[in-house]
Amino acid sequence: MRKPIIAGNWKMNKTLTESKTFVTSIIPLVNNINECEIIIAPPYIALDAVNQLLNNTSISLAAQNISTEKEGAFTGDISINMIKSCNCSHVIIGHSEQRLYHNENNQKCHIKCKLSLENDITPIYCVGETLAEREANKTLAVIKNQLIECLDDISLESKEIIIAYEPVWAIGTGKVATPEQAQDVHTFIRDTLAKEKGETVANKTRILYGGSVKPDNIDDLIKQPDIDGALVGGACLKADSFVELINKTNYVTH
Ligand code: PGA
Numbered sequence: 001m002r003k004p005i006i007a008g009n010w011k012m013n014k015t016l017t018e019s020k021t022f023v024t025s026i027i028p029l030v031n032n033i034n035e036c037e038i039i040i041a042p043p044y045i046a047l048d049a050v051n052q053l054l055n056n057t058s059i060s061l062a063a064q065n066i067s068t069e070k071e072g073a074f075t076g077d078i079s080i081n082m083i084k085s086c087n088c089s090h091v092i093i094g095h096s097e098q099r100l101y102h103n104e105n106n107q108k109c110h111i112k113c114k115l116s117l118e119n120d121i122t123p124i125y126c127v128g129e130t131l132a133e134r135e136a137n138k139t140l141a142v143i144k145n146q147l148i149e150c151l152d153d154i155s156l157e158s159k160e161i162i163i164a165y166e167p168v169w170a171i172g173t174g175k176v177a178t179p180e181q182a183q184d185v186h187t188f189i190r191d192t193l194a195k196e197k198g199e200t201v202a203n204k205t206r207i208l209y210g211g212s213v214k215p216d217n218i219d220d221l222i223k224q225p226d227i228d229g230a231l232v233g234g235a236c237l238k239a240d241s242f243v244e245l246i247n248k249t250n251y252v253t254h
Pocket of ligand 1: 009166170171172173210211212213231232233234235
């Protein structure tokens, strides 16, 4: 059985004070949530403070990225040890905004996923096609490549990775994939994992959908047998919509 996940990706939103206020406001609202895993990914500058607020809660902390390097002269980058020192249990890798604006590619994602797994931090690895790729019927080829190039020679039998399918054309656009479109790609991802890593890994891996997920469209997405939750941007920034997404996902199991 795969426990569903709602992961909030704050992107470049919220100052330190706003981050603390937001987290303080949601903690009592999700106190009795047991069946849904909650992850939040604040900006780096808030990780330490948010970590302290999350003590004794079941909310997990994620960083939005890490460097491929362990330390040294890499101005502006954040290392695996730095996010570890803030108690992060997860890290987002390969987000399409990183792929688009910062030349993130499958080879770099491979290094980052390996580094995270070696350090017992669970990667949330993002895959997804652009609109041009979908219109050219290349969706599955792109996703397969993103999976194979990133996960090559990574053993997942005793480790966990979370995959997030985020069609680039659905992120922040209000254009959500239909539940059927999303389910088709999720099935393909699980089949690819089965071929590459074996059935056990494929069956245990949680595959999240991301791209304009909101309280009014989550129900039909989460009902799909291979959608194990959501990676949420815009709708995770307000306490009411974030908590509603969590409540709607709390009793769904696949
Ligand atoms: P969105 O972002 O929910 O605002 O579309 C999702 C994401 O980029 O992870």
